[in-house]
Amino acid sequence: MYRILEKNARKSVIEALDSLKWEKIRDIKFEQPPDPSMGDLATSVAFQLVSQQKSSPVDIANQIKDVLKVKSPFKKVESVGPYLNFYLDYETFFKLVLKSVHENYGSLQDRNTKVILEHTSANPNGPLHIGHIRNAIIGDSLARILRAAGFQVETQYYVNDMGRQIAMIVWGLQNLDYHLDTDEKADVEIGKLYFKVNQELKENSDVKNQVNTILRIYEEKNPEELEFLFKSVVRKCLEGIKETSQRLQITHDRFVWESQFIRDGSVDKILENLKDHTSQNDVLYLDFSDYGIEKELILTRSDGTSLYTTRDLAYHLQKSEQSDWVVDVLGSDHKLAIDQLKIALELLGGKKPEVIFYEFITLPEGSMSTRKGVFISVDQLMDEAFRRAQSELKDRRPELNESLSKEIAEIIGIGAIRYFIARLSPEKHLVFKWDEALSFEKGCASIQYAHARACKLLEKASATGKLSVEIDTLDFSELNTLEIDLIKNIAKFTSIVENSARDLRVHPIAQYAMEMAGTFNKFYKSVQVIGSDKEILRLLLVDKSRITIKNCLNLLGIDAPNSM
RNA sequence: GCCCUGAUAGUGUAGUGGAUAUCACGUAGGAUUGCGGAUCCUAUUACCCGGGUUCAAGUCCCGGUCAGGGCACCA
Numbered sequence: 101m102y103r104i105l106e107k108n109a110r111k112s113v114i115e116a117l118d119s120l121k122w123e124k125i126r127d128i129k130f131e132q133p134p135d136p137s138m139g140d141l142a143t144s145v146a147f148q149l150v151s152q153q154k155s156s157p158v159d160i161a162n163q164i165k166d167v168l169k170v171k172s173p174f175k176k177v178e179s180v181g182p183y184l185n186f187y188l189d190y191e192t193f194f195k196l197v198l199k200s201v202h203e204n205y206g207s208l209q210d211r212n213t214k215v216i217l218e219h220t221s222a223n224p225n226g227p228l229h230i231g232h233i234r235n236a237i238i239g240d241s242l243a244r245i246l247r248a249a250g251f252q253v254e255t256q257y258y259v260n261d262m263g264r265q266i267a268m269i270v271w272g273l274q275n276l277d278y279h280l281d282t283d284e285k286a287d288v289e290i291g292k293l294y295f296k297v298n299q300e301l302k303e304n305s306d307v308k309n310q311v312n313t314i315l316r317i318y319e320e321k322n323p324e325e326l327e328f329l330f331k332s333v334v335r336k337c338l339e340g341i342k343e344t345s346q347r348l349q350i351t352h353d354r355f356v357w358e359s360q361f362i363r364d365g366s367v368d369k370i371l372e373n374l375k376d377h378t379s380q381n382d383v384l385y386l387d388f389s390d391y392g393i394e395k396e397l398i399l400t401r402s403d404g405t406s407l408y409t410t411r412d413l414a415y416h417l418q419k420s421e422q423s424d425w426v427v428d429v430l431g432s433d434h435k436l437a438i439d440q441l442k443i444a445l446e447l448l449g450g451k452k453p454e455v456i457f458y459e460f461i462t463l464p465e466g467s468m469s470t471r472k473g474v475f476i477s478v479d480q481l482m483d484e485a486f487r488r489a490q491s492e493l494k495d496r497r498p499e500l501n502e503s504l505s506k507e508i509a510e511i512i513g514i515g516a517i518r519y520f521i522a523r524l525s526p527e528k529h530l531v532f533k534w535d536e537a538l539s540f541e542k543g544c545a546s547i548q549y550a551h552a553r554a555c556k557l558l559e560k561a562s563a564t565g566k567l568s569v570e571i572d573t574l575d576f577s578e579l580n581t582l583e584i585d586l587i588k589n590i591a592k593f594t595s596i597v598e599n600s601a602r603d604l605r606v607h608p609i610a611q612y613a614m615e616m617a618g619t620f621n622k623f624y625k626s627v628q629v630i631g632s633d634k635e636i637l638r639l640l641l642v643d644k645s646r647i648t649i650k651n652c653l654n655l656l657g658i659d660a661p662n663s664m
Numbered sequence: 665g666c667c668c669u670g671a672u673a674g675u676g677u678a679g680u681g682g683a684u685a686u687c688a689c690g691u692a693g694g695a696u697u698g699c700g701g702a703u704c705c706u707a708u709u710a711c712c713c714g715g716g717u718u719c720a721a722g723u724c725c726c727g728g729u730c731a732g733g734g735c736a737c738c739a
Contacts, residue, residue: 129680129681129682130680131680131682131683133683134683134684134685135683135684138683142682142683144681144682144683144720147682147719147720150719151719156719157719180683181683182682182683182719183682183683223739225739260739263738263739264738264739265738265739312737382737383737385737393667394666394667394735395667395734395735398736398737400737401737402737403737405737407736407737407738407739408738408739409739412739431733432668432669432732432733432734433733433734433739434734434739435667435668435669435733435734436667436668436734436735437734437739439668457668457669459669459670459732459733460732460733462732467732467733492702496700496701496702512702523677523678523687523688524676524677525677525678527669527670528669528670528676528677529669529670529731529732529733536675536676536689539688539689542688542689542702543688543689545702546688546702546703548702549700549702549703550702550703552700552702553699553700553703556699556700557699557700558699560699560700561699599680603680607677607678608678611677611678611686611687614687614688615686615687618687618688621703621704622703622704622705624699624703624704625695625696625703625704625705626704626705628698628699629699630698630699631698631699642699663700664702
């Protein structure tokens with residue numbers, strides 16, 4: 101709604117400038133006035149005209165104000181110093197807003213644009229740990245936001261099934277006396293085995309050669325039994341990862357295995373197509389010194405096998421061909437590699453990906469490592485979140501039955517985790533602390549609580565029948581500031597969605613959800629709904645708030661319980 | 665050494681070059697016979713340092729400081 105307001109106001113300003121016969125300004129800026137008494141939308145366009153008009157911004161603002169004609173739902177414009185402040189006609193505006201909020205409020209028009217969004221893509225050499233969830237949560241939330249914003253999104257998990265790590269696990273299965281415990285999750289067991297192989301590798305340098313041999317045979321000859329071993333390790337591990345992801349409400353539309361790009365010849369084709377640019381000594385490589393990157397990109401090892409980046413290049417080319425827009429979520433440690441990949445992709449005529457980088461989550465004692473067996477798994481984190489939510493719930497709602505209590509505790513626990521990650525801008529380094537990550541007492545739970553409150557209130561008022569009124573028949577003339585704040589906040593949602601999608605940013609959604617809950621709670625606290633003479637109108641506000649909070653949380657993959 | 669990020673109240677954090685810098689936690693007080701107190705109100709405290717660009721800098725540029733990451737025939 102605010103996007104529309106801005107467009108509306110911009111048009112008025114342009115017409116005013118035309119009538120003054122002044123030159124056009126290419127980018128008229130709008131902002132929120134600091135105080136509602138200063139209007140609902142403001143522009144500082146007068147500043148931008150200073151050099152052109154050679155006059156003071158205050159005079160300019162006044163001159164514009166004199167000729168500017170506002171359009172509905174605005175009712176007037178004032179000049180305050182150098183600013184032009186637009187005032188809404190609340191009655192018109194509020195009716196407009198409330199009419200626009202339906203059950204899937206926040207979903208924008210289809211853009212007929214296909215996006216392939218790659219996220220998570222953790223190596224299948226162990227369970228997901230809390231370093232991975234930043235990728236998964238940002239990626240999954242982004243997918244939801246982009247879908248809401250009208251994009252057709254396909255999420256992909258790139259499966260690294262032929263890297264050295266997997267070869268090491270295969271070596272372990274062949275050479276170590278280690279039996280995977282079938283009672284335990286397979287990803288956990290594979291993680292343990294991977295750790296053991298790394299220990300072995302430290303003690304015995306010959307292991308490295310043996311792993312190399314496995315890798316070479318797998319890539320070149322691909323004998324059946326070896327392929328089976330590789331694939332079953334990866335498949336098993338992936339099953340565990342999927343199980344974990346699903347509990348976090350994270351799904352992927354497609355799993356793309358990197359080995360496919362070796363087997364179908366696309367890596368060879370790429371090497372052929374890059375022939376004019378590559379150099380060869382021991383290895384085949386691309387020299388990027390002309391592009392300002394000192395580090396060359398190595399495409400094949402001296403034994404002729406491919407590297408991760410080579411296969412990734414083929415993968416990106418495929419994504420580029422199958423979509424209009426390629427988006428990757430990657431840890432900032434991939435920055436150099438992606439710069440190189442982008443250049444190579446350009447040489448091959450593919451689209452460059454848009455990359456969301458995030459900084460690492462570390463433990464207070466240092467960084468996590470599957471190799472060293474130092475990590476907190478996502479399963480552990482979710483179990484702990486559940487446990488804490490459940491004990492909180494026992495105190496607050498002792499009357500709840502076991503199964504409902506479990507269901508709600510799960511929703512609160514998962515919400516706490518997802519919110520904790522989603523609320524942060526990705527370029528911030530994060531040191532993981534249990535109490536901060538799971539502080540649902542005052543975090544996401546307060547948003548969920550606002551939603552539950554709204555649901556309860558509507559239920560108590562047996563509102564369903566009362567909400568089918570014609571909005572135009574309601575009296576909006578004497579609203580208090582809490583009601584006004586609430587409607588204005590609801591109105592912001594669509595522009596928040598649109599901007600978040602455009603900027604590929606998740607945290608504004610999280611921030612908005614908190615604001616929306618806060619505004620609703622203030623309203624709830626001091627405005628009586630049931631039994632008041634404006635009951636219908638207020639029930640309507642409660643219902644629209646409920647929808648907005650719910651849909652907003654859903655964009656973050658967080659459920660909004662009706663009761664908690 | 666070179667490259668990339670980050671630095672905002674006690675803590676964590678938001679902030680498209682624009683008016684009085686956001687939100688949460690913490691701390692100290694306070695509120696409510698109402699629709700659920702996982703609530704609300706009040707107080708508290710901040711833009712790392714030094715230059716520059718601009719009518720206007722937390723935001724842009726240059727130089728420092730501190731922190732994280734990268735600079736593999738790893739992924």
